[in-house]
Amino acid sequence: MTLALQTHSSSDTNHAESVVTCLQKLIRFKSVTPQQAGAIDWLAPQLKELGFECEQFSFNNVTNLIAKLSFGDGPVYAFSGHIDVVPATAEHWCVDPFSGQIKDHAVYGRGAADMKGGVAAMLSATRKLIADISQKEGCFYWLITSDEEGEAEYGSLLIAERLAQQGVQLDGCIVGEPTSHLQVGDTIKNGRRGALSARLLITGKSGHVAYPENTINAAHLSADIVKRLTNIGWQHDEVGSTTSLQITGINIANVVDNMVPAQCEMTFNIRYSHGYKSADIKNEIQFALEGLAQYLTIEWERPCESFYTSHQCNHNCLLTHVEQAVFKVTGSYPLLSTSGGTSDGRFFANSHTQVIECGVRNNTIHQANEHVPVADLLMIEQIYTQLLTNLFNKNARC
CATH class of the missing domain: 3.30.70.360 (Alpha-Beta Plaits)
Structure with missing residues (x-):
């Protein structure tokens, strides 16, 4: 199916297609929680090709992935995501819920917004990050689980415990949950009840x-x-x-x-x-x-447990970096919110680690015909790209 995209060059079009293709690939893995159904098995090699060291481990049918990329001494940030989804049947869907089909300029499928869209966008942003490793500093972790939509007993909880055992202390963690309301970037979560x-x-x-x-x-x-x-x-x-x-x-x-x-x-x-x-x-x-x-x-x-991230008066403040990235791409600062349900962010939040959730719109999550517009996917990918630039570039970090 041909993508109908508002782009301005063949390179932009190819880039858009790569982000969409990645999301479609992820949707086609029927990773109903806690099964990863091949999604993490596919994702890990993608990160290895970018230079990440990957550790994959399973417990009670849950699969977890810790991937690490180091640019040398500097701040330590992570992206936390999940590839598991809630169940979906064909009833009330306009397409096969695990097809990733494009309809009316949007990618349809279970998990398109919650949160395989965020994973696909961050993968594209990560590729841009490592395209030029000069003037980079710090360490970047990818923390992916197949146990977020269920009881969350053997997913990010175990990942956080393993990082602690390894002596890893995160300065900040970006969670790719769908947080936006009317348009991408209008709302981010700086905590959860x-x-x-x-x-x-x-x-x-x-x-x-x-x-x-x-x-x-x-x-x-x-x-x-x-x-x-x-x-x-x-x-x-x-x-x-x-x-x-x-x-x-x-x-x-x-x-x-x-x-x-x-x-x-x-x-x-x-x-x-x-x-x-x-x-x-x-x-x-x-x-x-x-x-x-x-x-x-x-x-x-x-x-x-509840968690909350406030502004800090230092150059590693993740909340400030996310706000600036959103403003750079959209022209507006996001609303800060702690509403909604719980998220895996609680497992990484502590007195040292800031946790911010930022993702696509959440208006169709867990519903029949869950989807994400291609334009929204490209927008969150741009925000993530700007954010990673801010976090790891020596000359760009505030």
């Missing part, structure tokens, strides 16, 4: 409904608990990063209507501001439920 789920077992005392004085109704207790949880005042919320608690399930397994239920199971999820850590959230919940402890058993599930 944390997430924590809980399963609460409420135990009362059953009995005949005609004699409630002899019972403790677990359903009634659940109503009190909902009121307490939803009335918590989150005093440590940061500006633009609010905490919300949502009840996600209430189950009372009572098969007769003349018996007071003795048990009720409740589930809830908290998306919390970077003003908190998970331990703080647990303390707030326990304080809110004070006086009911004898009736409750709580199990905490799927903790995802």
